[in-house]
Amino acid sequence: MSELRWDPLKLHWVIIATERGRRPRDFLVEPETQEMMSCPFCYGNEDKTPPEIFAIRPGGTPNSAGWKVRVIPNKYPALRIEGELNNRGHGLYDVMNGIGAHEVIIETPDHNRGLADLSPAEIGDVLRAYRARLLDLRNDRRFRYMVLFKNHGLRAGASLPHSHSQLIAVPLTPPVAATELRICREYFAGKERCIICDLIDFELRSGERVVREFSDFVILTPYASCFPFELRLYPKRHACDFAALGDSDLANLAVALKEMLARLKSVLRDPPYNFILHTAPPRQPRLGKPDYWSSIEFDYHWYIELVPRLTQIAGFEWGTGFYINPTSPEDAASFLRETEL
Amino acid sequence: MSELRWDPLKLHWVIIATERGRRPRDFLVEPETQEMMSCPFCYGNEDKTPPEIFAIRPGGTPNSAGWKVRVIPNKYPALRIEGELNNRGHGLYDVMNGIGAHEVIIETPDHNRGLADLSPAEIGDVLRAYRARLLDLRNDRRFRYMVLFKNHGLRAGASLPHSHSQLIAVPLTPPVAATELRICREYFAGKERCIICDLIDFELRSGERVVREFSDFVILTPYASCFPFELRLYPKRHACDFAALGDSDLANLAVALKEMLARLKSVLRDPPYNFILHTAPPRQPRLGKPDYWSSIEFDYHWYIELVPRLTQIAGFEWGTGFYINPTSPEDAASFLRETEL
Incomplete structure (x- = not known):
């Protein structure tokens, strides 16, 4: 019989429809090729993008070849960096100007390698670029939160095939983050324990x-997974803030992240996916806002969420907030554990 | 400059990225054809589906040809009708058995006509079937809510091309409905007015x-539309419950619904879409639950939400609950008003 499962952190119910019992081969699709005349993210085309904000570059000059990781403003940003928020009402509605930052992290100069194909050292460079940009954007007091995410594959929303991630700084705490932060805070207030530490502990016992478990990290499929082969990568030690990690933590994380991406690529033959970094909001006081998150370090626990894009969000999911998952997370974990790398 | 807009009913912010300014032609795609050897929803194949639950049939015998609208159990249901809920905890999580009903409403015997192509009288028959099934499922006291929705087109999740809608009865109030019902209740408690009546009033003035406005209904694009060409069809007179409508109301609604679907089909050349009926939960006491919704008739206001599937939900949307909409609802309304039918 299928099961309804509740996620106490995300506050959702999901229908695990085990009778449909879909296995990895049910999700395999033809790889999509995105042909391009000339890729703006390749060496030699640095002048086809806006000037770089940050780069890891052993030698050479900015905006020329020789970089290992390169961060640029998005040429078609969803939000603009210049201007005032101008937060105001409009009838029953509210509206504010679309102020924010929208950056692209080009993860490798190699057009043909995905993040899963990079070495742990190369992935470590990408993580160091993430950290540098998160820390820098916190200095802009208009921003409440920084959303770091990756769309891999056309069906997952990647408009360019060259491997990249994105960082969007927003002037509001996003609803998903606000819910998690609130749940974590309430749980800690009642129990003086972190709910995510407790969830990890429950999963490690079960x-x-x-x-896959490492000394500092664990990769698991969430109990109430909304989608087949959904994954989370958690640090086992309590820490609220990805951007506060040291270099050796990032080196260990790079090994775990590569493992997660490589296992997914192996089981589902390079599926489209999205990943999102969930981390603490900036703790310096924000413009016009009391210093609400300054004590978040005990409450919250950063992690990476990965969602393969194998099924469609249709009328039922959009209209209800319920999800129907045709592959149980236990089956997904077993396929992922047993695949050959 | 792009805008961030707040929806006070759905409690979401959306980024209206007007600088991207995408017009209908930017969304046109090749129509997808789903080839089939034999369609189980066509006349003569009634024995290829589970036995019918309900039909509008001028003559003839059940489970044979001659019907105008036919309702059957879903052959691959997400939830099963038999059994007990067995609501229980599992560590920090919760779990219950997947009890529910999952029905398919076949809207026409004609394989090649979509809902937009039916006459108002034929659409009226579909609406009468919706009403009959909603009323009947309310008699099962295990169910908290009935989700009536339609997936049109492969990209919107329709697994069969023959025009149909679905009805899923669930043993929990879905999160999206729970939020709306709570917001409506709180607004009414403070003001003794319906928030949706107030939103409609604001939109009609603006x-x-x-x-398109009819004497009893209005079709509009929501101020904080998450997606391009999102639409809502509202009854102008306050009413919480679609299933309480009389035959003449349904006849008028059929005219308005056809208009909405025909305009969308004309502007975007038969795009994939989802629609969802948002209506009051059953008001009879539910199993093990206090009679919380018996006074919902003042608070809530039913409506139909329609979401074309033109853009993808990617990492940013999933990870944050923010949406980026590249077509302003004002532009969308203007294209929809001006299109030729």
């Missing part, structure tokens, strides 16, 4: 959904 | 987002 083991059913653990894909 | 007119910017009104696509």
